[in-house]
Amino acid sequence: MGGAVSAGEDNDDLIDNLKEAQYIRTESVEQAFRAIDRGDYYLEGYRDNAYKDLAWKHGNIHLSAPCIYSEVMEALKLQPGLSFLNLGSGTGYLSTMVGLILGPFGINHGIELHSDVVEYAKEKLESFIKYSDSFDKFEFCEPAFVVGNCLEIASDSHQYDRIYCGAGVQKDHENYMKILLKVGGILVMPIEDQLTQILRTGQNTWESKNILAVSFAPLVQPNRNDNGKHDTVGL
Known part of the structure:
Protein backbone atom coordinates (compact mmCIF):
# COMPACT_ATOMS: atom_id res chain seq x y z
CA MET A 1 0.00 0.00 0.00
CA GLY A 2 1.27 3.46 -0.82
CA GLY A 3 2.78 5.15 -3.85
CA ALA A 4 0.06 7.80 -3.74
CA VAL A 5 2.53 10.70 -3.71
CA SER A 6 5.88 11.25 -5.40
CA ALA A 7 9.11 10.40 -3.60
CA GLY A 8 10.87 13.05 -1.55
CA GLU A 9 14.57 13.81 -1.24
CA ASP A 10 14.30 14.14 2.54
CA ASN A 11 11.69 14.20 5.30
CA ASP A 12 10.54 17.79 4.65
CA ASP A 13 10.20 17.03 0.96
CA LEU A 14 8.03 13.99 1.75
CA ILE A 15 5.79 16.09 4.03
CA ASP A 16 5.45 18.77 1.32
CA ASN A 17 4.24 16.06 -1.07
CA LEU A 18 1.79 14.62 1.49
CA LYS A 19 0.38 18.12 2.07
CA GLU A 20 0.06 18.82 -1.64
CA ALA A 21 -1.84 15.53 -2.09
CA GLN A 22 -4.15 16.47 0.83
CA TYR A 23 -3.12 13.55 3.05
CA ILE A 24 -1.84 15.99 5.68
CA ARG A 25 -4.48 18.66 6.25
CA THR A 26 -3.95 20.17 9.71
CA GLU A 27 -1.08 22.17 11.17
CA SER A 28 -0.62 20.02 14.29
CA VAL A 29 -0.27 16.86 12.18
CA GLU A 30 2.14 18.60 9.80
CA GLN A 31 4.32 19.79 12.70
CA ALA A 32 4.48 16.28 14.18
CA PHE A 33 5.48 14.75 10.84
CA ARG A 34 8.17 17.38 10.27
CA ALA A 35 9.56 16.97 13.80
CA ILE A 36 10.29 13.26 13.40
CA ASP A 37 12.47 12.08 10.53
CA ARG A 38 10.94 8.92 9.09
CA GLY A 39 14.41 7.85 7.93
CA ASP A 40 15.55 7.54 11.55
CA TYR A 41 13.23 4.54 11.94
CA TYR A 42 14.89 2.57 9.13
CA LEU A 43 17.81 0.23 9.61
CA GLU A 44 21.16 1.45 8.30
CA GLY A 45 21.45 0.60 4.63
CA TYR A 46 17.70 0.86 3.95
CA ARG A 47 17.15 4.61 4.30
CA ASP A 48 17.12 5.11 0.52
CA ASN A 49 13.42 4.23 0.53
CA ALA A 50 12.48 6.20 3.64
CA TYR A 51 11.00 9.17 1.77
CA LYS A 52 9.03 7.20 -0.80
CA ASP A 53 5.33 6.66 -0.19
CA LEU A 54 5.87 2.97 0.42
CA ALA A 55 5.60 0.54 3.32
CA TRP A 56 8.82 -1.10 4.55
CA LYS A 57 9.34 -4.42 6.28
CA HIS A 58 12.48 -6.14 7.55
CA GLY A 59 12.01 -9.16 9.79
CA ASN A 60 9.51 -8.10 12.45
CA ILE A 61 10.14 -4.39 11.85
CA HIS A 62 7.45 -2.72 9.78
CA LEU A 63 6.51 0.81 8.76
CA SER A 64 3.30 1.61 6.91
CA ALA A 65 3.35 3.94 3.91
CA PRO A 66 3.46 7.67 4.77
CA CYS A 67 0.03 8.24 3.19
CA ILE A 68 -1.46 5.68 5.62
CA TYR A 69 0.11 7.30 8.69
CA SER A 70 -1.10 10.70 7.45
CA GLU A 71 -4.70 9.50 7.15
CA VAL A 72 -4.47 7.82 10.57
CA MET A 73 -3.11 10.93 12.29
CA GLU A 74 -5.80 13.12 10.73
CA ALA A 75 -8.62 10.65 11.48
CA LEU A 76 -7.63 10.40 15.17
CA LYS A 77 -8.33 14.13 15.66
CA LEU A 78 -5.72 14.33 18.41
CA GLN A 79 -5.76 17.02 21.09
CA PRO A 80 -3.53 17.80 24.07
CA GLY A 81 -4.27 15.82 27.22
CA LEU A 82 -6.01 12.84 25.60
CA SER A 83 -5.19 9.18 26.26
CA PHE A 84 -3.96 7.11 23.30
CA LEU A 85 -3.52 3.37 22.80
CA ASN A 86 -1.54 2.02 19.84
CA LEU A 87 -2.34 -1.65 19.18
CA GLY A 88 0.65 -3.04 17.31
CA SER A 89 2.92 -0.09 18.12
CA GLY A 90 5.86 -1.39 16.06
CA THR A 91 8.82 0.95 15.71
CA GLY A 92 7.14 3.65 17.80
CA TYR A 93 7.19 6.14 14.90
CA LEU A 94 3.44 6.82 15.05
CA SER A 95 3.31 6.81 18.88
CA THR A 96 6.12 9.36 19.03
CA MET A 97 4.35 11.68 16.59
CA VAL A 98 1.15 11.30 18.62
CA GLY A 99 3.10 12.18 21.79
CA LEU A 100 4.10 15.54 20.31
CA ILE A 101 0.42 16.49 20.04
CA LEU A 102 -0.82 14.97 23.33
CA GLY A 103 1.60 17.03 25.40
CA PRO A 104 2.68 16.53 29.02
CA PHE A 105 -0.76 15.68 30.44
CA GLY A 106 -1.69 12.95 27.96
CA ILE A 107 -1.37 9.16 28.18
CA ASN A 108 0.50 7.34 25.42
CA HIS A 109 0.52 3.52 25.54
CA GLY A 110 1.65 1.02 22.93
CA ILE A 111 1.37 -2.76 22.86
CA GLU A 112 3.49 -4.82 20.46
CA LEU A 113 3.64 -8.57 19.91
CA HIS A 114 7.38 -8.86 19.22
CA SER A 115 9.86 -8.16 22.03
CA ASP A 116 12.67 -7.35 19.56
CA VAL A 117 10.49 -4.65 18.01
CA VAL A 118 9.70 -3.16 21.43
CA GLU A 119 13.45 -2.94 22.09
CA TYR A 120 13.93 -1.28 18.69
CA ALA A 121 11.14 1.21 19.49
CA LYS A 122 12.69 2.05 22.86
CA GLU A 123 16.09 2.66 21.22
CA LYS A 124 14.54 4.94 18.60
CA LEU A 125 12.60 6.85 21.27
CA GLU A 126 15.76 7.34 23.32
CA SER A 127 17.62 8.63 20.24
CA PHE A 128 14.82 11.07 19.46
CA ILE A 129 14.80 12.45 23.01
CA LYS A 130 18.62 12.71 23.18
CA TYR A 131 19.56 13.90 19.72
CA SER A 132 16.60 15.42 17.86
CA ASP A 133 16.64 19.17 17.29
CA SER A 134 12.83 19.04 17.40
CA PHE A 135 12.45 17.55 20.86
CA ASP A 136 12.90 20.81 22.80
CA LYS A 137 10.28 22.58 20.66
CA PHE A 138 7.45 20.39 21.98
CA GLU A 139 5.95 19.39 25.29
CA PHE A 140 6.06 15.63 24.88
CA CYS A 141 3.89 12.76 26.08
CA GLU A 142 6.47 9.99 26.09
CA PRO A 143 5.10 6.67 24.82
CA ALA A 144 5.34 3.56 27.02
CA PHE A 145 5.62 0.26 25.13
CA VAL A 146 4.76 -3.20 26.47
CA VAL A 147 5.16 -6.64 24.91
CA GLY A 148 1.95 -8.58 24.41
CA ASN A 149 -0.90 -9.56 22.15
CA CYS A 150 -3.45 -6.77 21.82
CA LEU A 151 -6.28 -9.33 21.87
CA GLU A 152 -5.29 -10.24 25.46
CA ILE A 153 -5.60 -6.90 27.24
CA ALA A 154 -6.69 -7.35 30.85
CA SER A 155 -10.43 -6.78 31.26
CA ASP A 156 -9.87 -4.21 34.03
CA SER A 157 -7.71 -1.97 31.83
CA HIS A 158 -8.94 1.59 31.56
CA GLN A 159 -10.52 2.94 28.40
CA TYR A 160 -8.88 5.38 25.99
CA ASP A 161 -9.88 8.56 24.14
CA ARG A 162 -8.08 7.53 20.97
CA ILE A 163 -7.05 4.08 19.68
CA TYR A 164 -5.23 2.93 16.56
CA CYS A 165 -4.80 -0.69 15.50
CA GLY A 166 -2.03 -1.31 12.97
CA ALA A 167 -3.17 -4.77 11.85
CA GLY A 168 -6.23 -6.05 10.03
CA VAL A 169 -9.14 -6.64 12.43
CA GLN A 170 -11.50 -9.52 11.74
CA LYS A 171 -15.20 -8.79 12.20
CA ASP A 172 -15.42 -11.03 15.28
CA HIS A 173 -12.84 -8.84 17.09
CA GLU A 174 -14.48 -5.53 16.18
CA ASN A 175 -16.54 -5.27 19.38
CA TYR A 176 -13.52 -6.15 21.54
CA MET A 177 -11.73 -3.11 20.08
CA LYS A 178 -14.75 -0.83 20.46
CA ILE A 179 -15.12 -1.62 24.18
CA LEU A 180 -11.60 -0.26 24.83
CA LEU A 181 -12.83 3.16 23.72
CA LYS A 182 -14.31 5.86 25.96
CA VAL A 183 -17.66 7.37 25.02
CA GLY A 184 -16.83 10.27 22.70
CA GLY A 185 -13.59 8.56 21.68
CA ILE A 186 -12.25 7.69 18.23
CA LEU A 187 -10.90 4.32 17.07
CA VAL A 188 -9.07 3.96 13.75
CA MET A 189 -8.44 0.45 12.43
CA PRO A 190 -8.45 -1.60 9.23
CA ILE A 191 -11.56 -3.78 8.88
CA GLU A 192 -12.09 -5.88 5.75
CA ASP A 193 -9.50 -3.89 3.74
CA GLN A 194 -10.93 -0.50 4.70
CA LEU A 195 -9.20 1.88 7.07
CA THR A 196 -12.17 2.80 9.25
CA GLN A 197 -12.82 5.61 11.73
CA THR A 232 -3.38 -11.15 29.84
CA VAL A 233 -1.57 -7.89 29.21
CA GLY A 234 -1.75 -5.09 31.77
CA LEU A 235 -1.52 -1.51 30.55
Whole structure:
Protein backbone atom coordinates (compact mmCIF):
# COMPACT_ATOMS: atom_id res chain seq x y z
CA MET A 1 0.00 0.00 0.00
CA GLY A 2 1.27 3.46 -0.82
CA GLY A 3 2.78 5.15 -3.85
CA ALA A 4 0.06 7.80 -3.74
CA VAL A 5 2.53 10.70 -3.71
CA SER A 6 5.88 11.25 -5.40
CA ALA A 7 9.11 10.40 -3.60
CA GLY A 8 10.87 13.05 -1.55
CA GLU A 9 14.57 13.81 -1.24
CA ASP A 10 14.30 14.14 2.54
CA ASN A 11 11.69 14.20 5.30
CA ASP A 12 10.54 17.79 4.65
CA ASP A 13 10.20 17.03 0.96
CA LEU A 14 8.03 13.99 1.75
CA ILE A 15 5.79 16.09 4.03
CA ASP A 16 5.45 18.77 1.32
CA ASN A 17 4.24 16.06 -1.07
CA LEU A 18 1.79 14.62 1.49
CA LYS A 19 0.38 18.12 2.07
CA GLU A 20 0.06 18.82 -1.64
CA ALA A 21 -1.84 15.53 -2.09
CA GLN A 22 -4.15 16.47 0.83
CA TYR A 23 -3.12 13.55 3.05
CA ILE A 24 -1.84 15.99 5.68
CA ARG A 25 -4.48 18.66 6.25
CA THR A 26 -3.95 20.17 9.71
CA GLU A 27 -1.08 22.17 11.17
CA SER A 28 -0.62 20.02 14.29
CA VAL A 29 -0.27 16.86 12.18
CA GLU A 30 2.14 18.60 9.80
CA GLN A 31 4.32 19.79 12.70
CA ALA A 32 4.48 16.28 14.18
CA PHE A 33 5.48 14.75 10.84
CA ARG A 34 8.17 17.38 10.27
CA ALA A 35 9.56 16.97 13.80
CA ILE A 36 10.29 13.26 13.40
CA ASP A 37 12.47 12.08 10.53
CA ARG A 38 10.94 8.92 9.09
CA GLY A 39 14.41 7.85 7.93
CA ASP A 40 15.55 7.54 11.55
CA TYR A 41 13.23 4.54 11.94
CA TYR A 42 14.89 2.57 9.13
CA LEU A 43 17.81 0.23 9.61
CA GLU A 44 21.16 1.45 8.30
CA GLY A 45 21.45 0.60 4.63
CA TYR A 46 17.70 0.86 3.95
CA ARG A 47 17.15 4.61 4.30
CA ASP A 48 17.12 5.11 0.52
CA ASN A 49 13.42 4.23 0.53
CA ALA A 50 12.48 6.20 3.64
CA TYR A 51 11.00 9.17 1.77
CA LYS A 52 9.03 7.20 -0.80
CA ASP A 53 5.33 6.66 -0.19
CA LEU A 54 5.87 2.97 0.42
CA ALA A 55 5.60 0.54 3.32
CA TRP A 56 8.82 -1.10 4.55
CA LYS A 57 9.34 -4.42 6.28
CA HIS A 58 12.48 -6.14 7.55
CA GLY A 59 12.01 -9.16 9.79
CA ASN A 60 9.51 -8.10 12.45
CA ILE A 61 10.14 -4.39 11.85
CA HIS A 62 7.45 -2.72 9.78
CA LEU A 63 6.51 0.81 8.76
CA SER A 64 3.30 1.61 6.91
CA ALA A 65 3.35 3.94 3.91
CA PRO A 66 3.46 7.67 4.77
CA CYS A 67 0.03 8.24 3.19
CA ILE A 68 -1.46 5.68 5.62
CA TYR A 69 0.11 7.30 8.69
CA SER A 70 -1.10 10.70 7.45
CA GLU A 71 -4.70 9.50 7.15
CA VAL A 72 -4.47 7.82 10.57
CA MET A 73 -3.11 10.93 12.29
CA GLU A 74 -5.80 13.12 10.73
CA ALA A 75 -8.62 10.65 11.48
CA LEU A 76 -7.63 10.40 15.17
CA LYS A 77 -8.33 14.13 15.66
CA LEU A 78 -5.72 14.33 18.41
CA GLN A 79 -5.76 17.02 21.09
CA PRO A 80 -3.53 17.80 24.07
CA GLY A 81 -4.27 15.82 27.22
CA LEU A 82 -6.01 12.84 25.60
CA SER A 83 -5.19 9.18 26.26
CA PHE A 84 -3.96 7.11 23.30
CA LEU A 85 -3.52 3.37 22.80
CA ASN A 86 -1.54 2.02 19.84
CA LEU A 87 -2.34 -1.65 19.18
CA GLY A 88 0.65 -3.04 17.31
CA SER A 89 2.92 -0.09 18.12
CA GLY A 90 5.86 -1.39 16.06
CA THR A 91 8.82 0.95 15.71
CA GLY A 92 7.14 3.65 17.80
CA TYR A 93 7.19 6.14 14.90
CA LEU A 94 3.44 6.82 15.05
CA SER A 95 3.31 6.81 18.88
CA THR A 96 6.12 9.36 19.03
CA MET A 97 4.35 11.68 16.59
CA VAL A 98 1.15 11.30 18.62
CA GLY A 99 3.10 12.18 21.79
CA LEU A 100 4.10 15.54 20.31
CA ILE A 101 0.42 16.49 20.04
CA LEU A 102 -0.82 14.97 23.33
CA GLY A 103 1.60 17.03 25.40
CA PRO A 104 2.68 16.53 29.02
CA PHE A 105 -0.76 15.68 30.44
CA GLY A 106 -1.69 12.95 27.96
CA ILE A 107 -1.37 9.16 28.18
CA ASN A 108 0.50 7.34 25.42
CA HIS A 109 0.52 3.52 25.54
CA GLY A 110 1.65 1.02 22.93
CA ILE A 111 1.37 -2.76 22.86
CA GLU A 112 3.49 -4.82 20.46
CA LEU A 113 3.64 -8.57 19.91
CA HIS A 114 7.38 -8.86 19.22
CA SER A 115 9.86 -8.16 22.03
CA ASP A 116 12.67 -7.35 19.56
CA VAL A 117 10.49 -4.65 18.01
CA VAL A 118 9.70 -3.16 21.43
CA GLU A 119 13.45 -2.94 22.09
CA TYR A 120 13.93 -1.28 18.69
CA ALA A 121 11.14 1.21 19.49
CA LYS A 122 12.69 2.05 22.86
CA GLU A 123 16.09 2.66 21.22
CA LYS A 124 14.54 4.94 18.60
CA LEU A 125 12.60 6.85 21.27
CA GLU A 126 15.76 7.34 23.32
CA SER A 127 17.62 8.63 20.24
CA PHE A 128 14.82 11.07 19.46
CA ILE A 129 14.80 12.45 23.01
CA LYS A 130 18.62 12.71 23.18
CA TYR A 131 19.56 13.90 19.72
CA SER A 132 16.60 15.42 17.86
CA ASP A 133 16.64 19.17 17.29
CA SER A 134 12.83 19.04 17.40
CA PHE A 135 12.45 17.55 20.86
CA ASP A 136 12.90 20.81 22.80
CA LYS A 137 10.28 22.58 20.66
CA PHE A 138 7.45 20.39 21.98
CA GLU A 139 5.95 19.39 25.29
CA PHE A 140 6.06 15.63 24.88
CA CYS A 141 3.89 12.76 26.08
CA GLU A 142 6.47 9.99 26.09
CA PRO A 143 5.10 6.67 24.82
CA ALA A 144 5.34 3.56 27.02
CA PHE A 145 5.62 0.26 25.13
CA VAL A 146 4.76 -3.20 26.47
CA VAL A 147 5.16 -6.64 24.91
CA GLY A 148 1.95 -8.58 24.41
CA ASN A 149 -0.90 -9.56 22.15
CA CYS A 150 -3.45 -6.77 21.82
CA LEU A 151 -6.28 -9.33 21.87
CA GLU A 152 -5.29 -10.24 25.46
CA ILE A 153 -5.60 -6.90 27.24
CA ALA A 154 -6.69 -7.35 30.85
CA SER A 155 -10.43 -6.78 31.26
CA ASP A 156 -9.87 -4.21 34.03
CA SER A 157 -7.71 -1.97 31.83
CA HIS A 158 -8.94 1.59 31.56
CA GLN A 159 -10.52 2.94 28.40
CA TYR A 160 -8.88 5.38 25.99
CA ASP A 161 -9.88 8.56 24.14
CA ARG A 162 -8.08 7.53 20.97
CA ILE A 163 -7.05 4.08 19.68
CA TYR A 164 -5.23 2.93 16.56
CA CYS A 165 -4.80 -0.69 15.50
CA GLY A 166 -2.03 -1.31 12.97
CA ALA A 167 -3.17 -4.77 11.85
CA GLY A 168 -6.23 -6.05 10.03
CA VAL A 169 -9.14 -6.64 12.43
CA GLN A 170 -11.50 -9.52 11.74
CA LYS A 171 -15.20 -8.79 12.20
CA ASP A 172 -15.42 -11.03 15.28
CA HIS A 173 -12.84 -8.84 17.09
CA GLU A 174 -14.48 -5.53 16.18
CA ASN A 175 -16.54 -5.27 19.38
CA TYR A 176 -13.52 -6.15 21.54
CA MET A 177 -11.73 -3.11 20.08
CA LYS A 178 -14.75 -0.83 20.46
CA ILE A 179 -15.12 -1.62 24.18
CA LEU A 180 -11.60 -0.26 24.83
CA LEU A 181 -12.83 3.16 23.72
CA LYS A 182 -14.31 5.86 25.96
CA VAL A 183 -17.66 7.37 25.02
CA GLY A 184 -16.83 10.27 22.70
CA GLY A 185 -13.59 8.56 21.68
CA ILE A 186 -12.25 7.69 18.23
CA LEU A 187 -10.90 4.32 17.07
CA VAL A 188 -9.07 3.96 13.75
CA MET A 189 -8.44 0.45 12.43
CA PRO A 190 -8.45 -1.60 9.23
CA ILE A 191 -11.56 -3.78 8.88
CA GLU A 192 -12.09 -5.88 5.75
CA ASP A 193 -9.50 -3.89 3.74
CA GLN A 194 -10.93 -0.50 4.70
CA LEU A 195 -9.20 1.88 7.07
CA THR A 196 -12.17 2.80 9.25
CA GLN A 197 -12.82 5.61 11.73
CA ILE A 198 -15.21 4.64 14.53
CA LEU A 199 -16.68 7.21 16.92
CA ARG A 200 -18.23 5.93 20.15
CA THR A 201 -21.35 8.08 20.47
CA GLY A 202 -22.85 6.37 23.54
CA GLN A 203 -22.54 3.38 25.83
CA ASN A 204 -23.87 1.07 23.11
CA THR A 205 -23.72 3.22 19.98
CA TRP A 206 -21.00 3.84 17.42
CA GLU A 207 -20.68 5.64 14.09
CA SER A 208 -18.33 4.28 11.40
CA LYS A 209 -16.78 5.93 8.37
CA ASN A 210 -14.50 4.37 5.74
CA ILE A 211 -11.37 6.44 5.14
CA LEU A 212 -9.22 4.56 2.65
CA ALA A 213 -8.85 1.18 0.95
CA VAL A 214 -5.87 -0.60 2.55
CA SER A 215 -4.15 -3.96 2.75
CA PHE A 216 -2.94 -4.91 6.25
CA ALA A 217 -1.65 -8.21 7.62
CA PRO A 218 -4.26 -9.66 10.01
CA LEU A 219 -3.95 -9.58 13.79
CA VAL A 220 -2.07 -12.56 15.20
CA GLN A 221 -4.38 -14.78 17.25
CA PRO A 222 -3.39 -15.36 20.90
CA ASN A 223 -1.66 -18.57 21.99
CA ARG A 224 -2.83 -20.39 25.08
CA ASN A 225 -0.30 -20.93 27.87
CA ASP A 226 0.53 -24.30 29.45
CA ASN A 227 -2.62 -24.13 31.59
CA GLY A 228 -4.79 -23.74 28.53
CA LYS A 229 -5.46 -20.08 29.39
CA HIS A 230 -4.54 -16.87 27.64
CA ASP A 231 -1.92 -14.59 29.18
CA THR A 232 -3.38 -11.15 29.84
CA VAL A 233 -1.57 -7.89 29.21
CA GLY A 234 -1.75 -5.09 31.77
CA LEU A 235 -1.52 -1.51 30.55
